[in-house]
């Protein structure tokens with residue numbers, strides 16, 4: 209005798225179906241990401257060793273050193289400042305651009321967004337070297353400024369905070385624009401018209417309706433830009449050079465000097481910063497405001 | 504003289520080659536429920552958007568309560584609007600949605616709160632203040648949209664197919680509710696619809712639009728019973744369009760020859776021999792098997808049972824000029840005649856039922 213109703217049997221079948229679809233990526237994700245991460249987490253609490261990867265001896269020293277050492281703290285602060293700046297500047301530049309793009313009809317909008325993706329097809333390495341040839345001691349910028357007599361000696365443009373921020377911005381701006389433009393284009397015209405019909409002028413319509421309704425796009429754009437900025441190793445190391453290091457550069461340096469437990473601890477601090485930053489972004493943009501939008 | 508809340512003066516709007524609204528002139532008296540009725544693409548929405556200020560006319564003028572507002576932006580015009588998809592702000596609670604217009608007018612908090620509760624009570628949604636739009640049914644969302652527009656006591660209420668998103672039963676309920684609210688506020692209303700039943704049941708006046716032009720403006724009764732053009736007749740469901748000639752005038756009654764037979768009509772002022780275009784509503788047609796002096800000879804094409812009525816589709820006239828006709832016969836008793844496909848019948852109606860239409864252009 210069956211105790212399942214038709215409906216239950218149907219939903220049971222659906223679970224099997226969904227399981228079949230979600231299964232492989234889930235297994236892959238667990239095997240290649242979750243498990244190594246757990247392993248890394250354990251390693252970050254082990255003593256370093258001269259001869260092996262680590263000593264089988266628990267300690268919190270790897271973290272303790274980082275949070276008490278002024279050098280590490282300076283690097284963490286600098287990392288947060290640089291990524292926050294990239295985030296804010298890209299948001300301020302991207303939003304107006306996205307508003308313009310979102311106004312075009314779909315055919316043209318898609319072409320413009322595709323055009324924005326174009327630079328992303330060029331490797332980060334190539335683009336970083338592009339900036340080096342512009343900002344270097346004998347780069348285009350210095351040459352022009354020298355020739356025009358604005359400066360006496362070449363400026364140290366490269367290997368600086370500005371160079372890293374500029375490099376990251378050029379890579380990440382398209383993500384922000386695309387994300388916001390798509391969100392803006394998806395806002396039904398009737399919402400802004402309803403606001404206008406209720407007496408809201410262009411500015412108040414934007415502030416009370418357009419901006420909140422675009423928050424999912426702003427949130428996803430900010431998350432992408434923030435996470436990529438935190439982890440953009442190539443750009444940071446090529447444009448920051450030895451003088452201007454961020455947290456990812458430290459992780460790399462620690463790995464190549466074979467201090468595995470320390471590197472693991474640094475990675476987790478980076479991950480923690482990413483999670484905290486992500487939480488702040490979500491708390492500020494509140495994309496969940498736009499619940500149940502009807503077509 | 505009654506006051507006019509909205510006037511359009513020779514308003515015209517085209518998009519590229521498409522003339523959406525052509526030289527439209529219209530006055531909506533205070534408190535009237537006015538419907539713009541017409542098929543898809545005839546320019547109803549465009550007309551409404553011109554009144555709202557979302558579309559700027561190429562020429563002509565728009566007046567609201569006597570003020571020329573042609574160049575005034577939407578947010579400085581005195582109207583409330585209900586959109587087809589309701590356009591409730593999804594990120595705001597019901598109370599905030601209704602309060603939005605009051606906030607924009609910088610009404611003080613206490614009075615906003617009071618007016619919001621009053622409005623929601625009026626649309627029977629007291630207690631829903633803290634819900635969000637996606638937690639309401641279609642009919643409830645519709646009522647919030649109405650409350651949001653009406654709370655500002657605008658000079659005009661603009662409704663663009665507000666019932667299109669609702670199912671048939673709810674539609675009928677909302678028709679009554681909208682009409683009640685409109686009467687209660689005595690607010691001039693422009694109602695856009697492509698549904699003739701809706702327009703007939705709700706309106707004080709109906710404008711039937713076609714290709715950006717108002718073909719006929721009148722009371723529901725006038726446009727339904729006395730269509731003046733072939734388009735209006737067809738749109739109102741009087742598909743029996745017949746061409747003929749006046750053959751005799753006898754006092755107030757004329758005899759028309761429709762080719763497939765003769766019918767009588769009230770004197771139209773047309774003289775004998777003149778060509779005429781006439782129609783008759785399907786409900787007014789009766790069928791008989793016997794030939795007589797009067798009656799249009801036709802063949803039954805199909806018989807469709809509709810409950811209260813049976814629709815008999817027919818063709819009349821010679822092979823080179825067939826006239827499709829339809830008769831809606833009341834089903835009164837089991838002894839009603841059963842009409843058979845293919846049989847020859849005679850369509851008759853009394854003289855008042857013959858409606859003269861403007862000649863084909």
Ligand SMILES: Nc1ncnc2c1ncn2[C@@H]1O[C@H](COP(=O)(O)OP(=O)(O)OP(=O)(O)O)[C@@H](O)[C@H]1O
Pocket residue numbers: 518521522523541542543544545546547548549550697
């Ligand atoms: N923004 C626009 N750009 C180009 N053409 C438009 C625009 N708006 C309307 N039109 C055209 O103008 C004509 C009238 O459109 P309108 O929306 O007023 O029709 P409607 O009577 O409201 O039809 P429906 O019942 O389908 O809503 C149509 O041919 C339409 O294609």
Ligand SMILES: [Mg+2]
Pocket residue numbers: 547548549
């Ligand atoms: Mg329309």
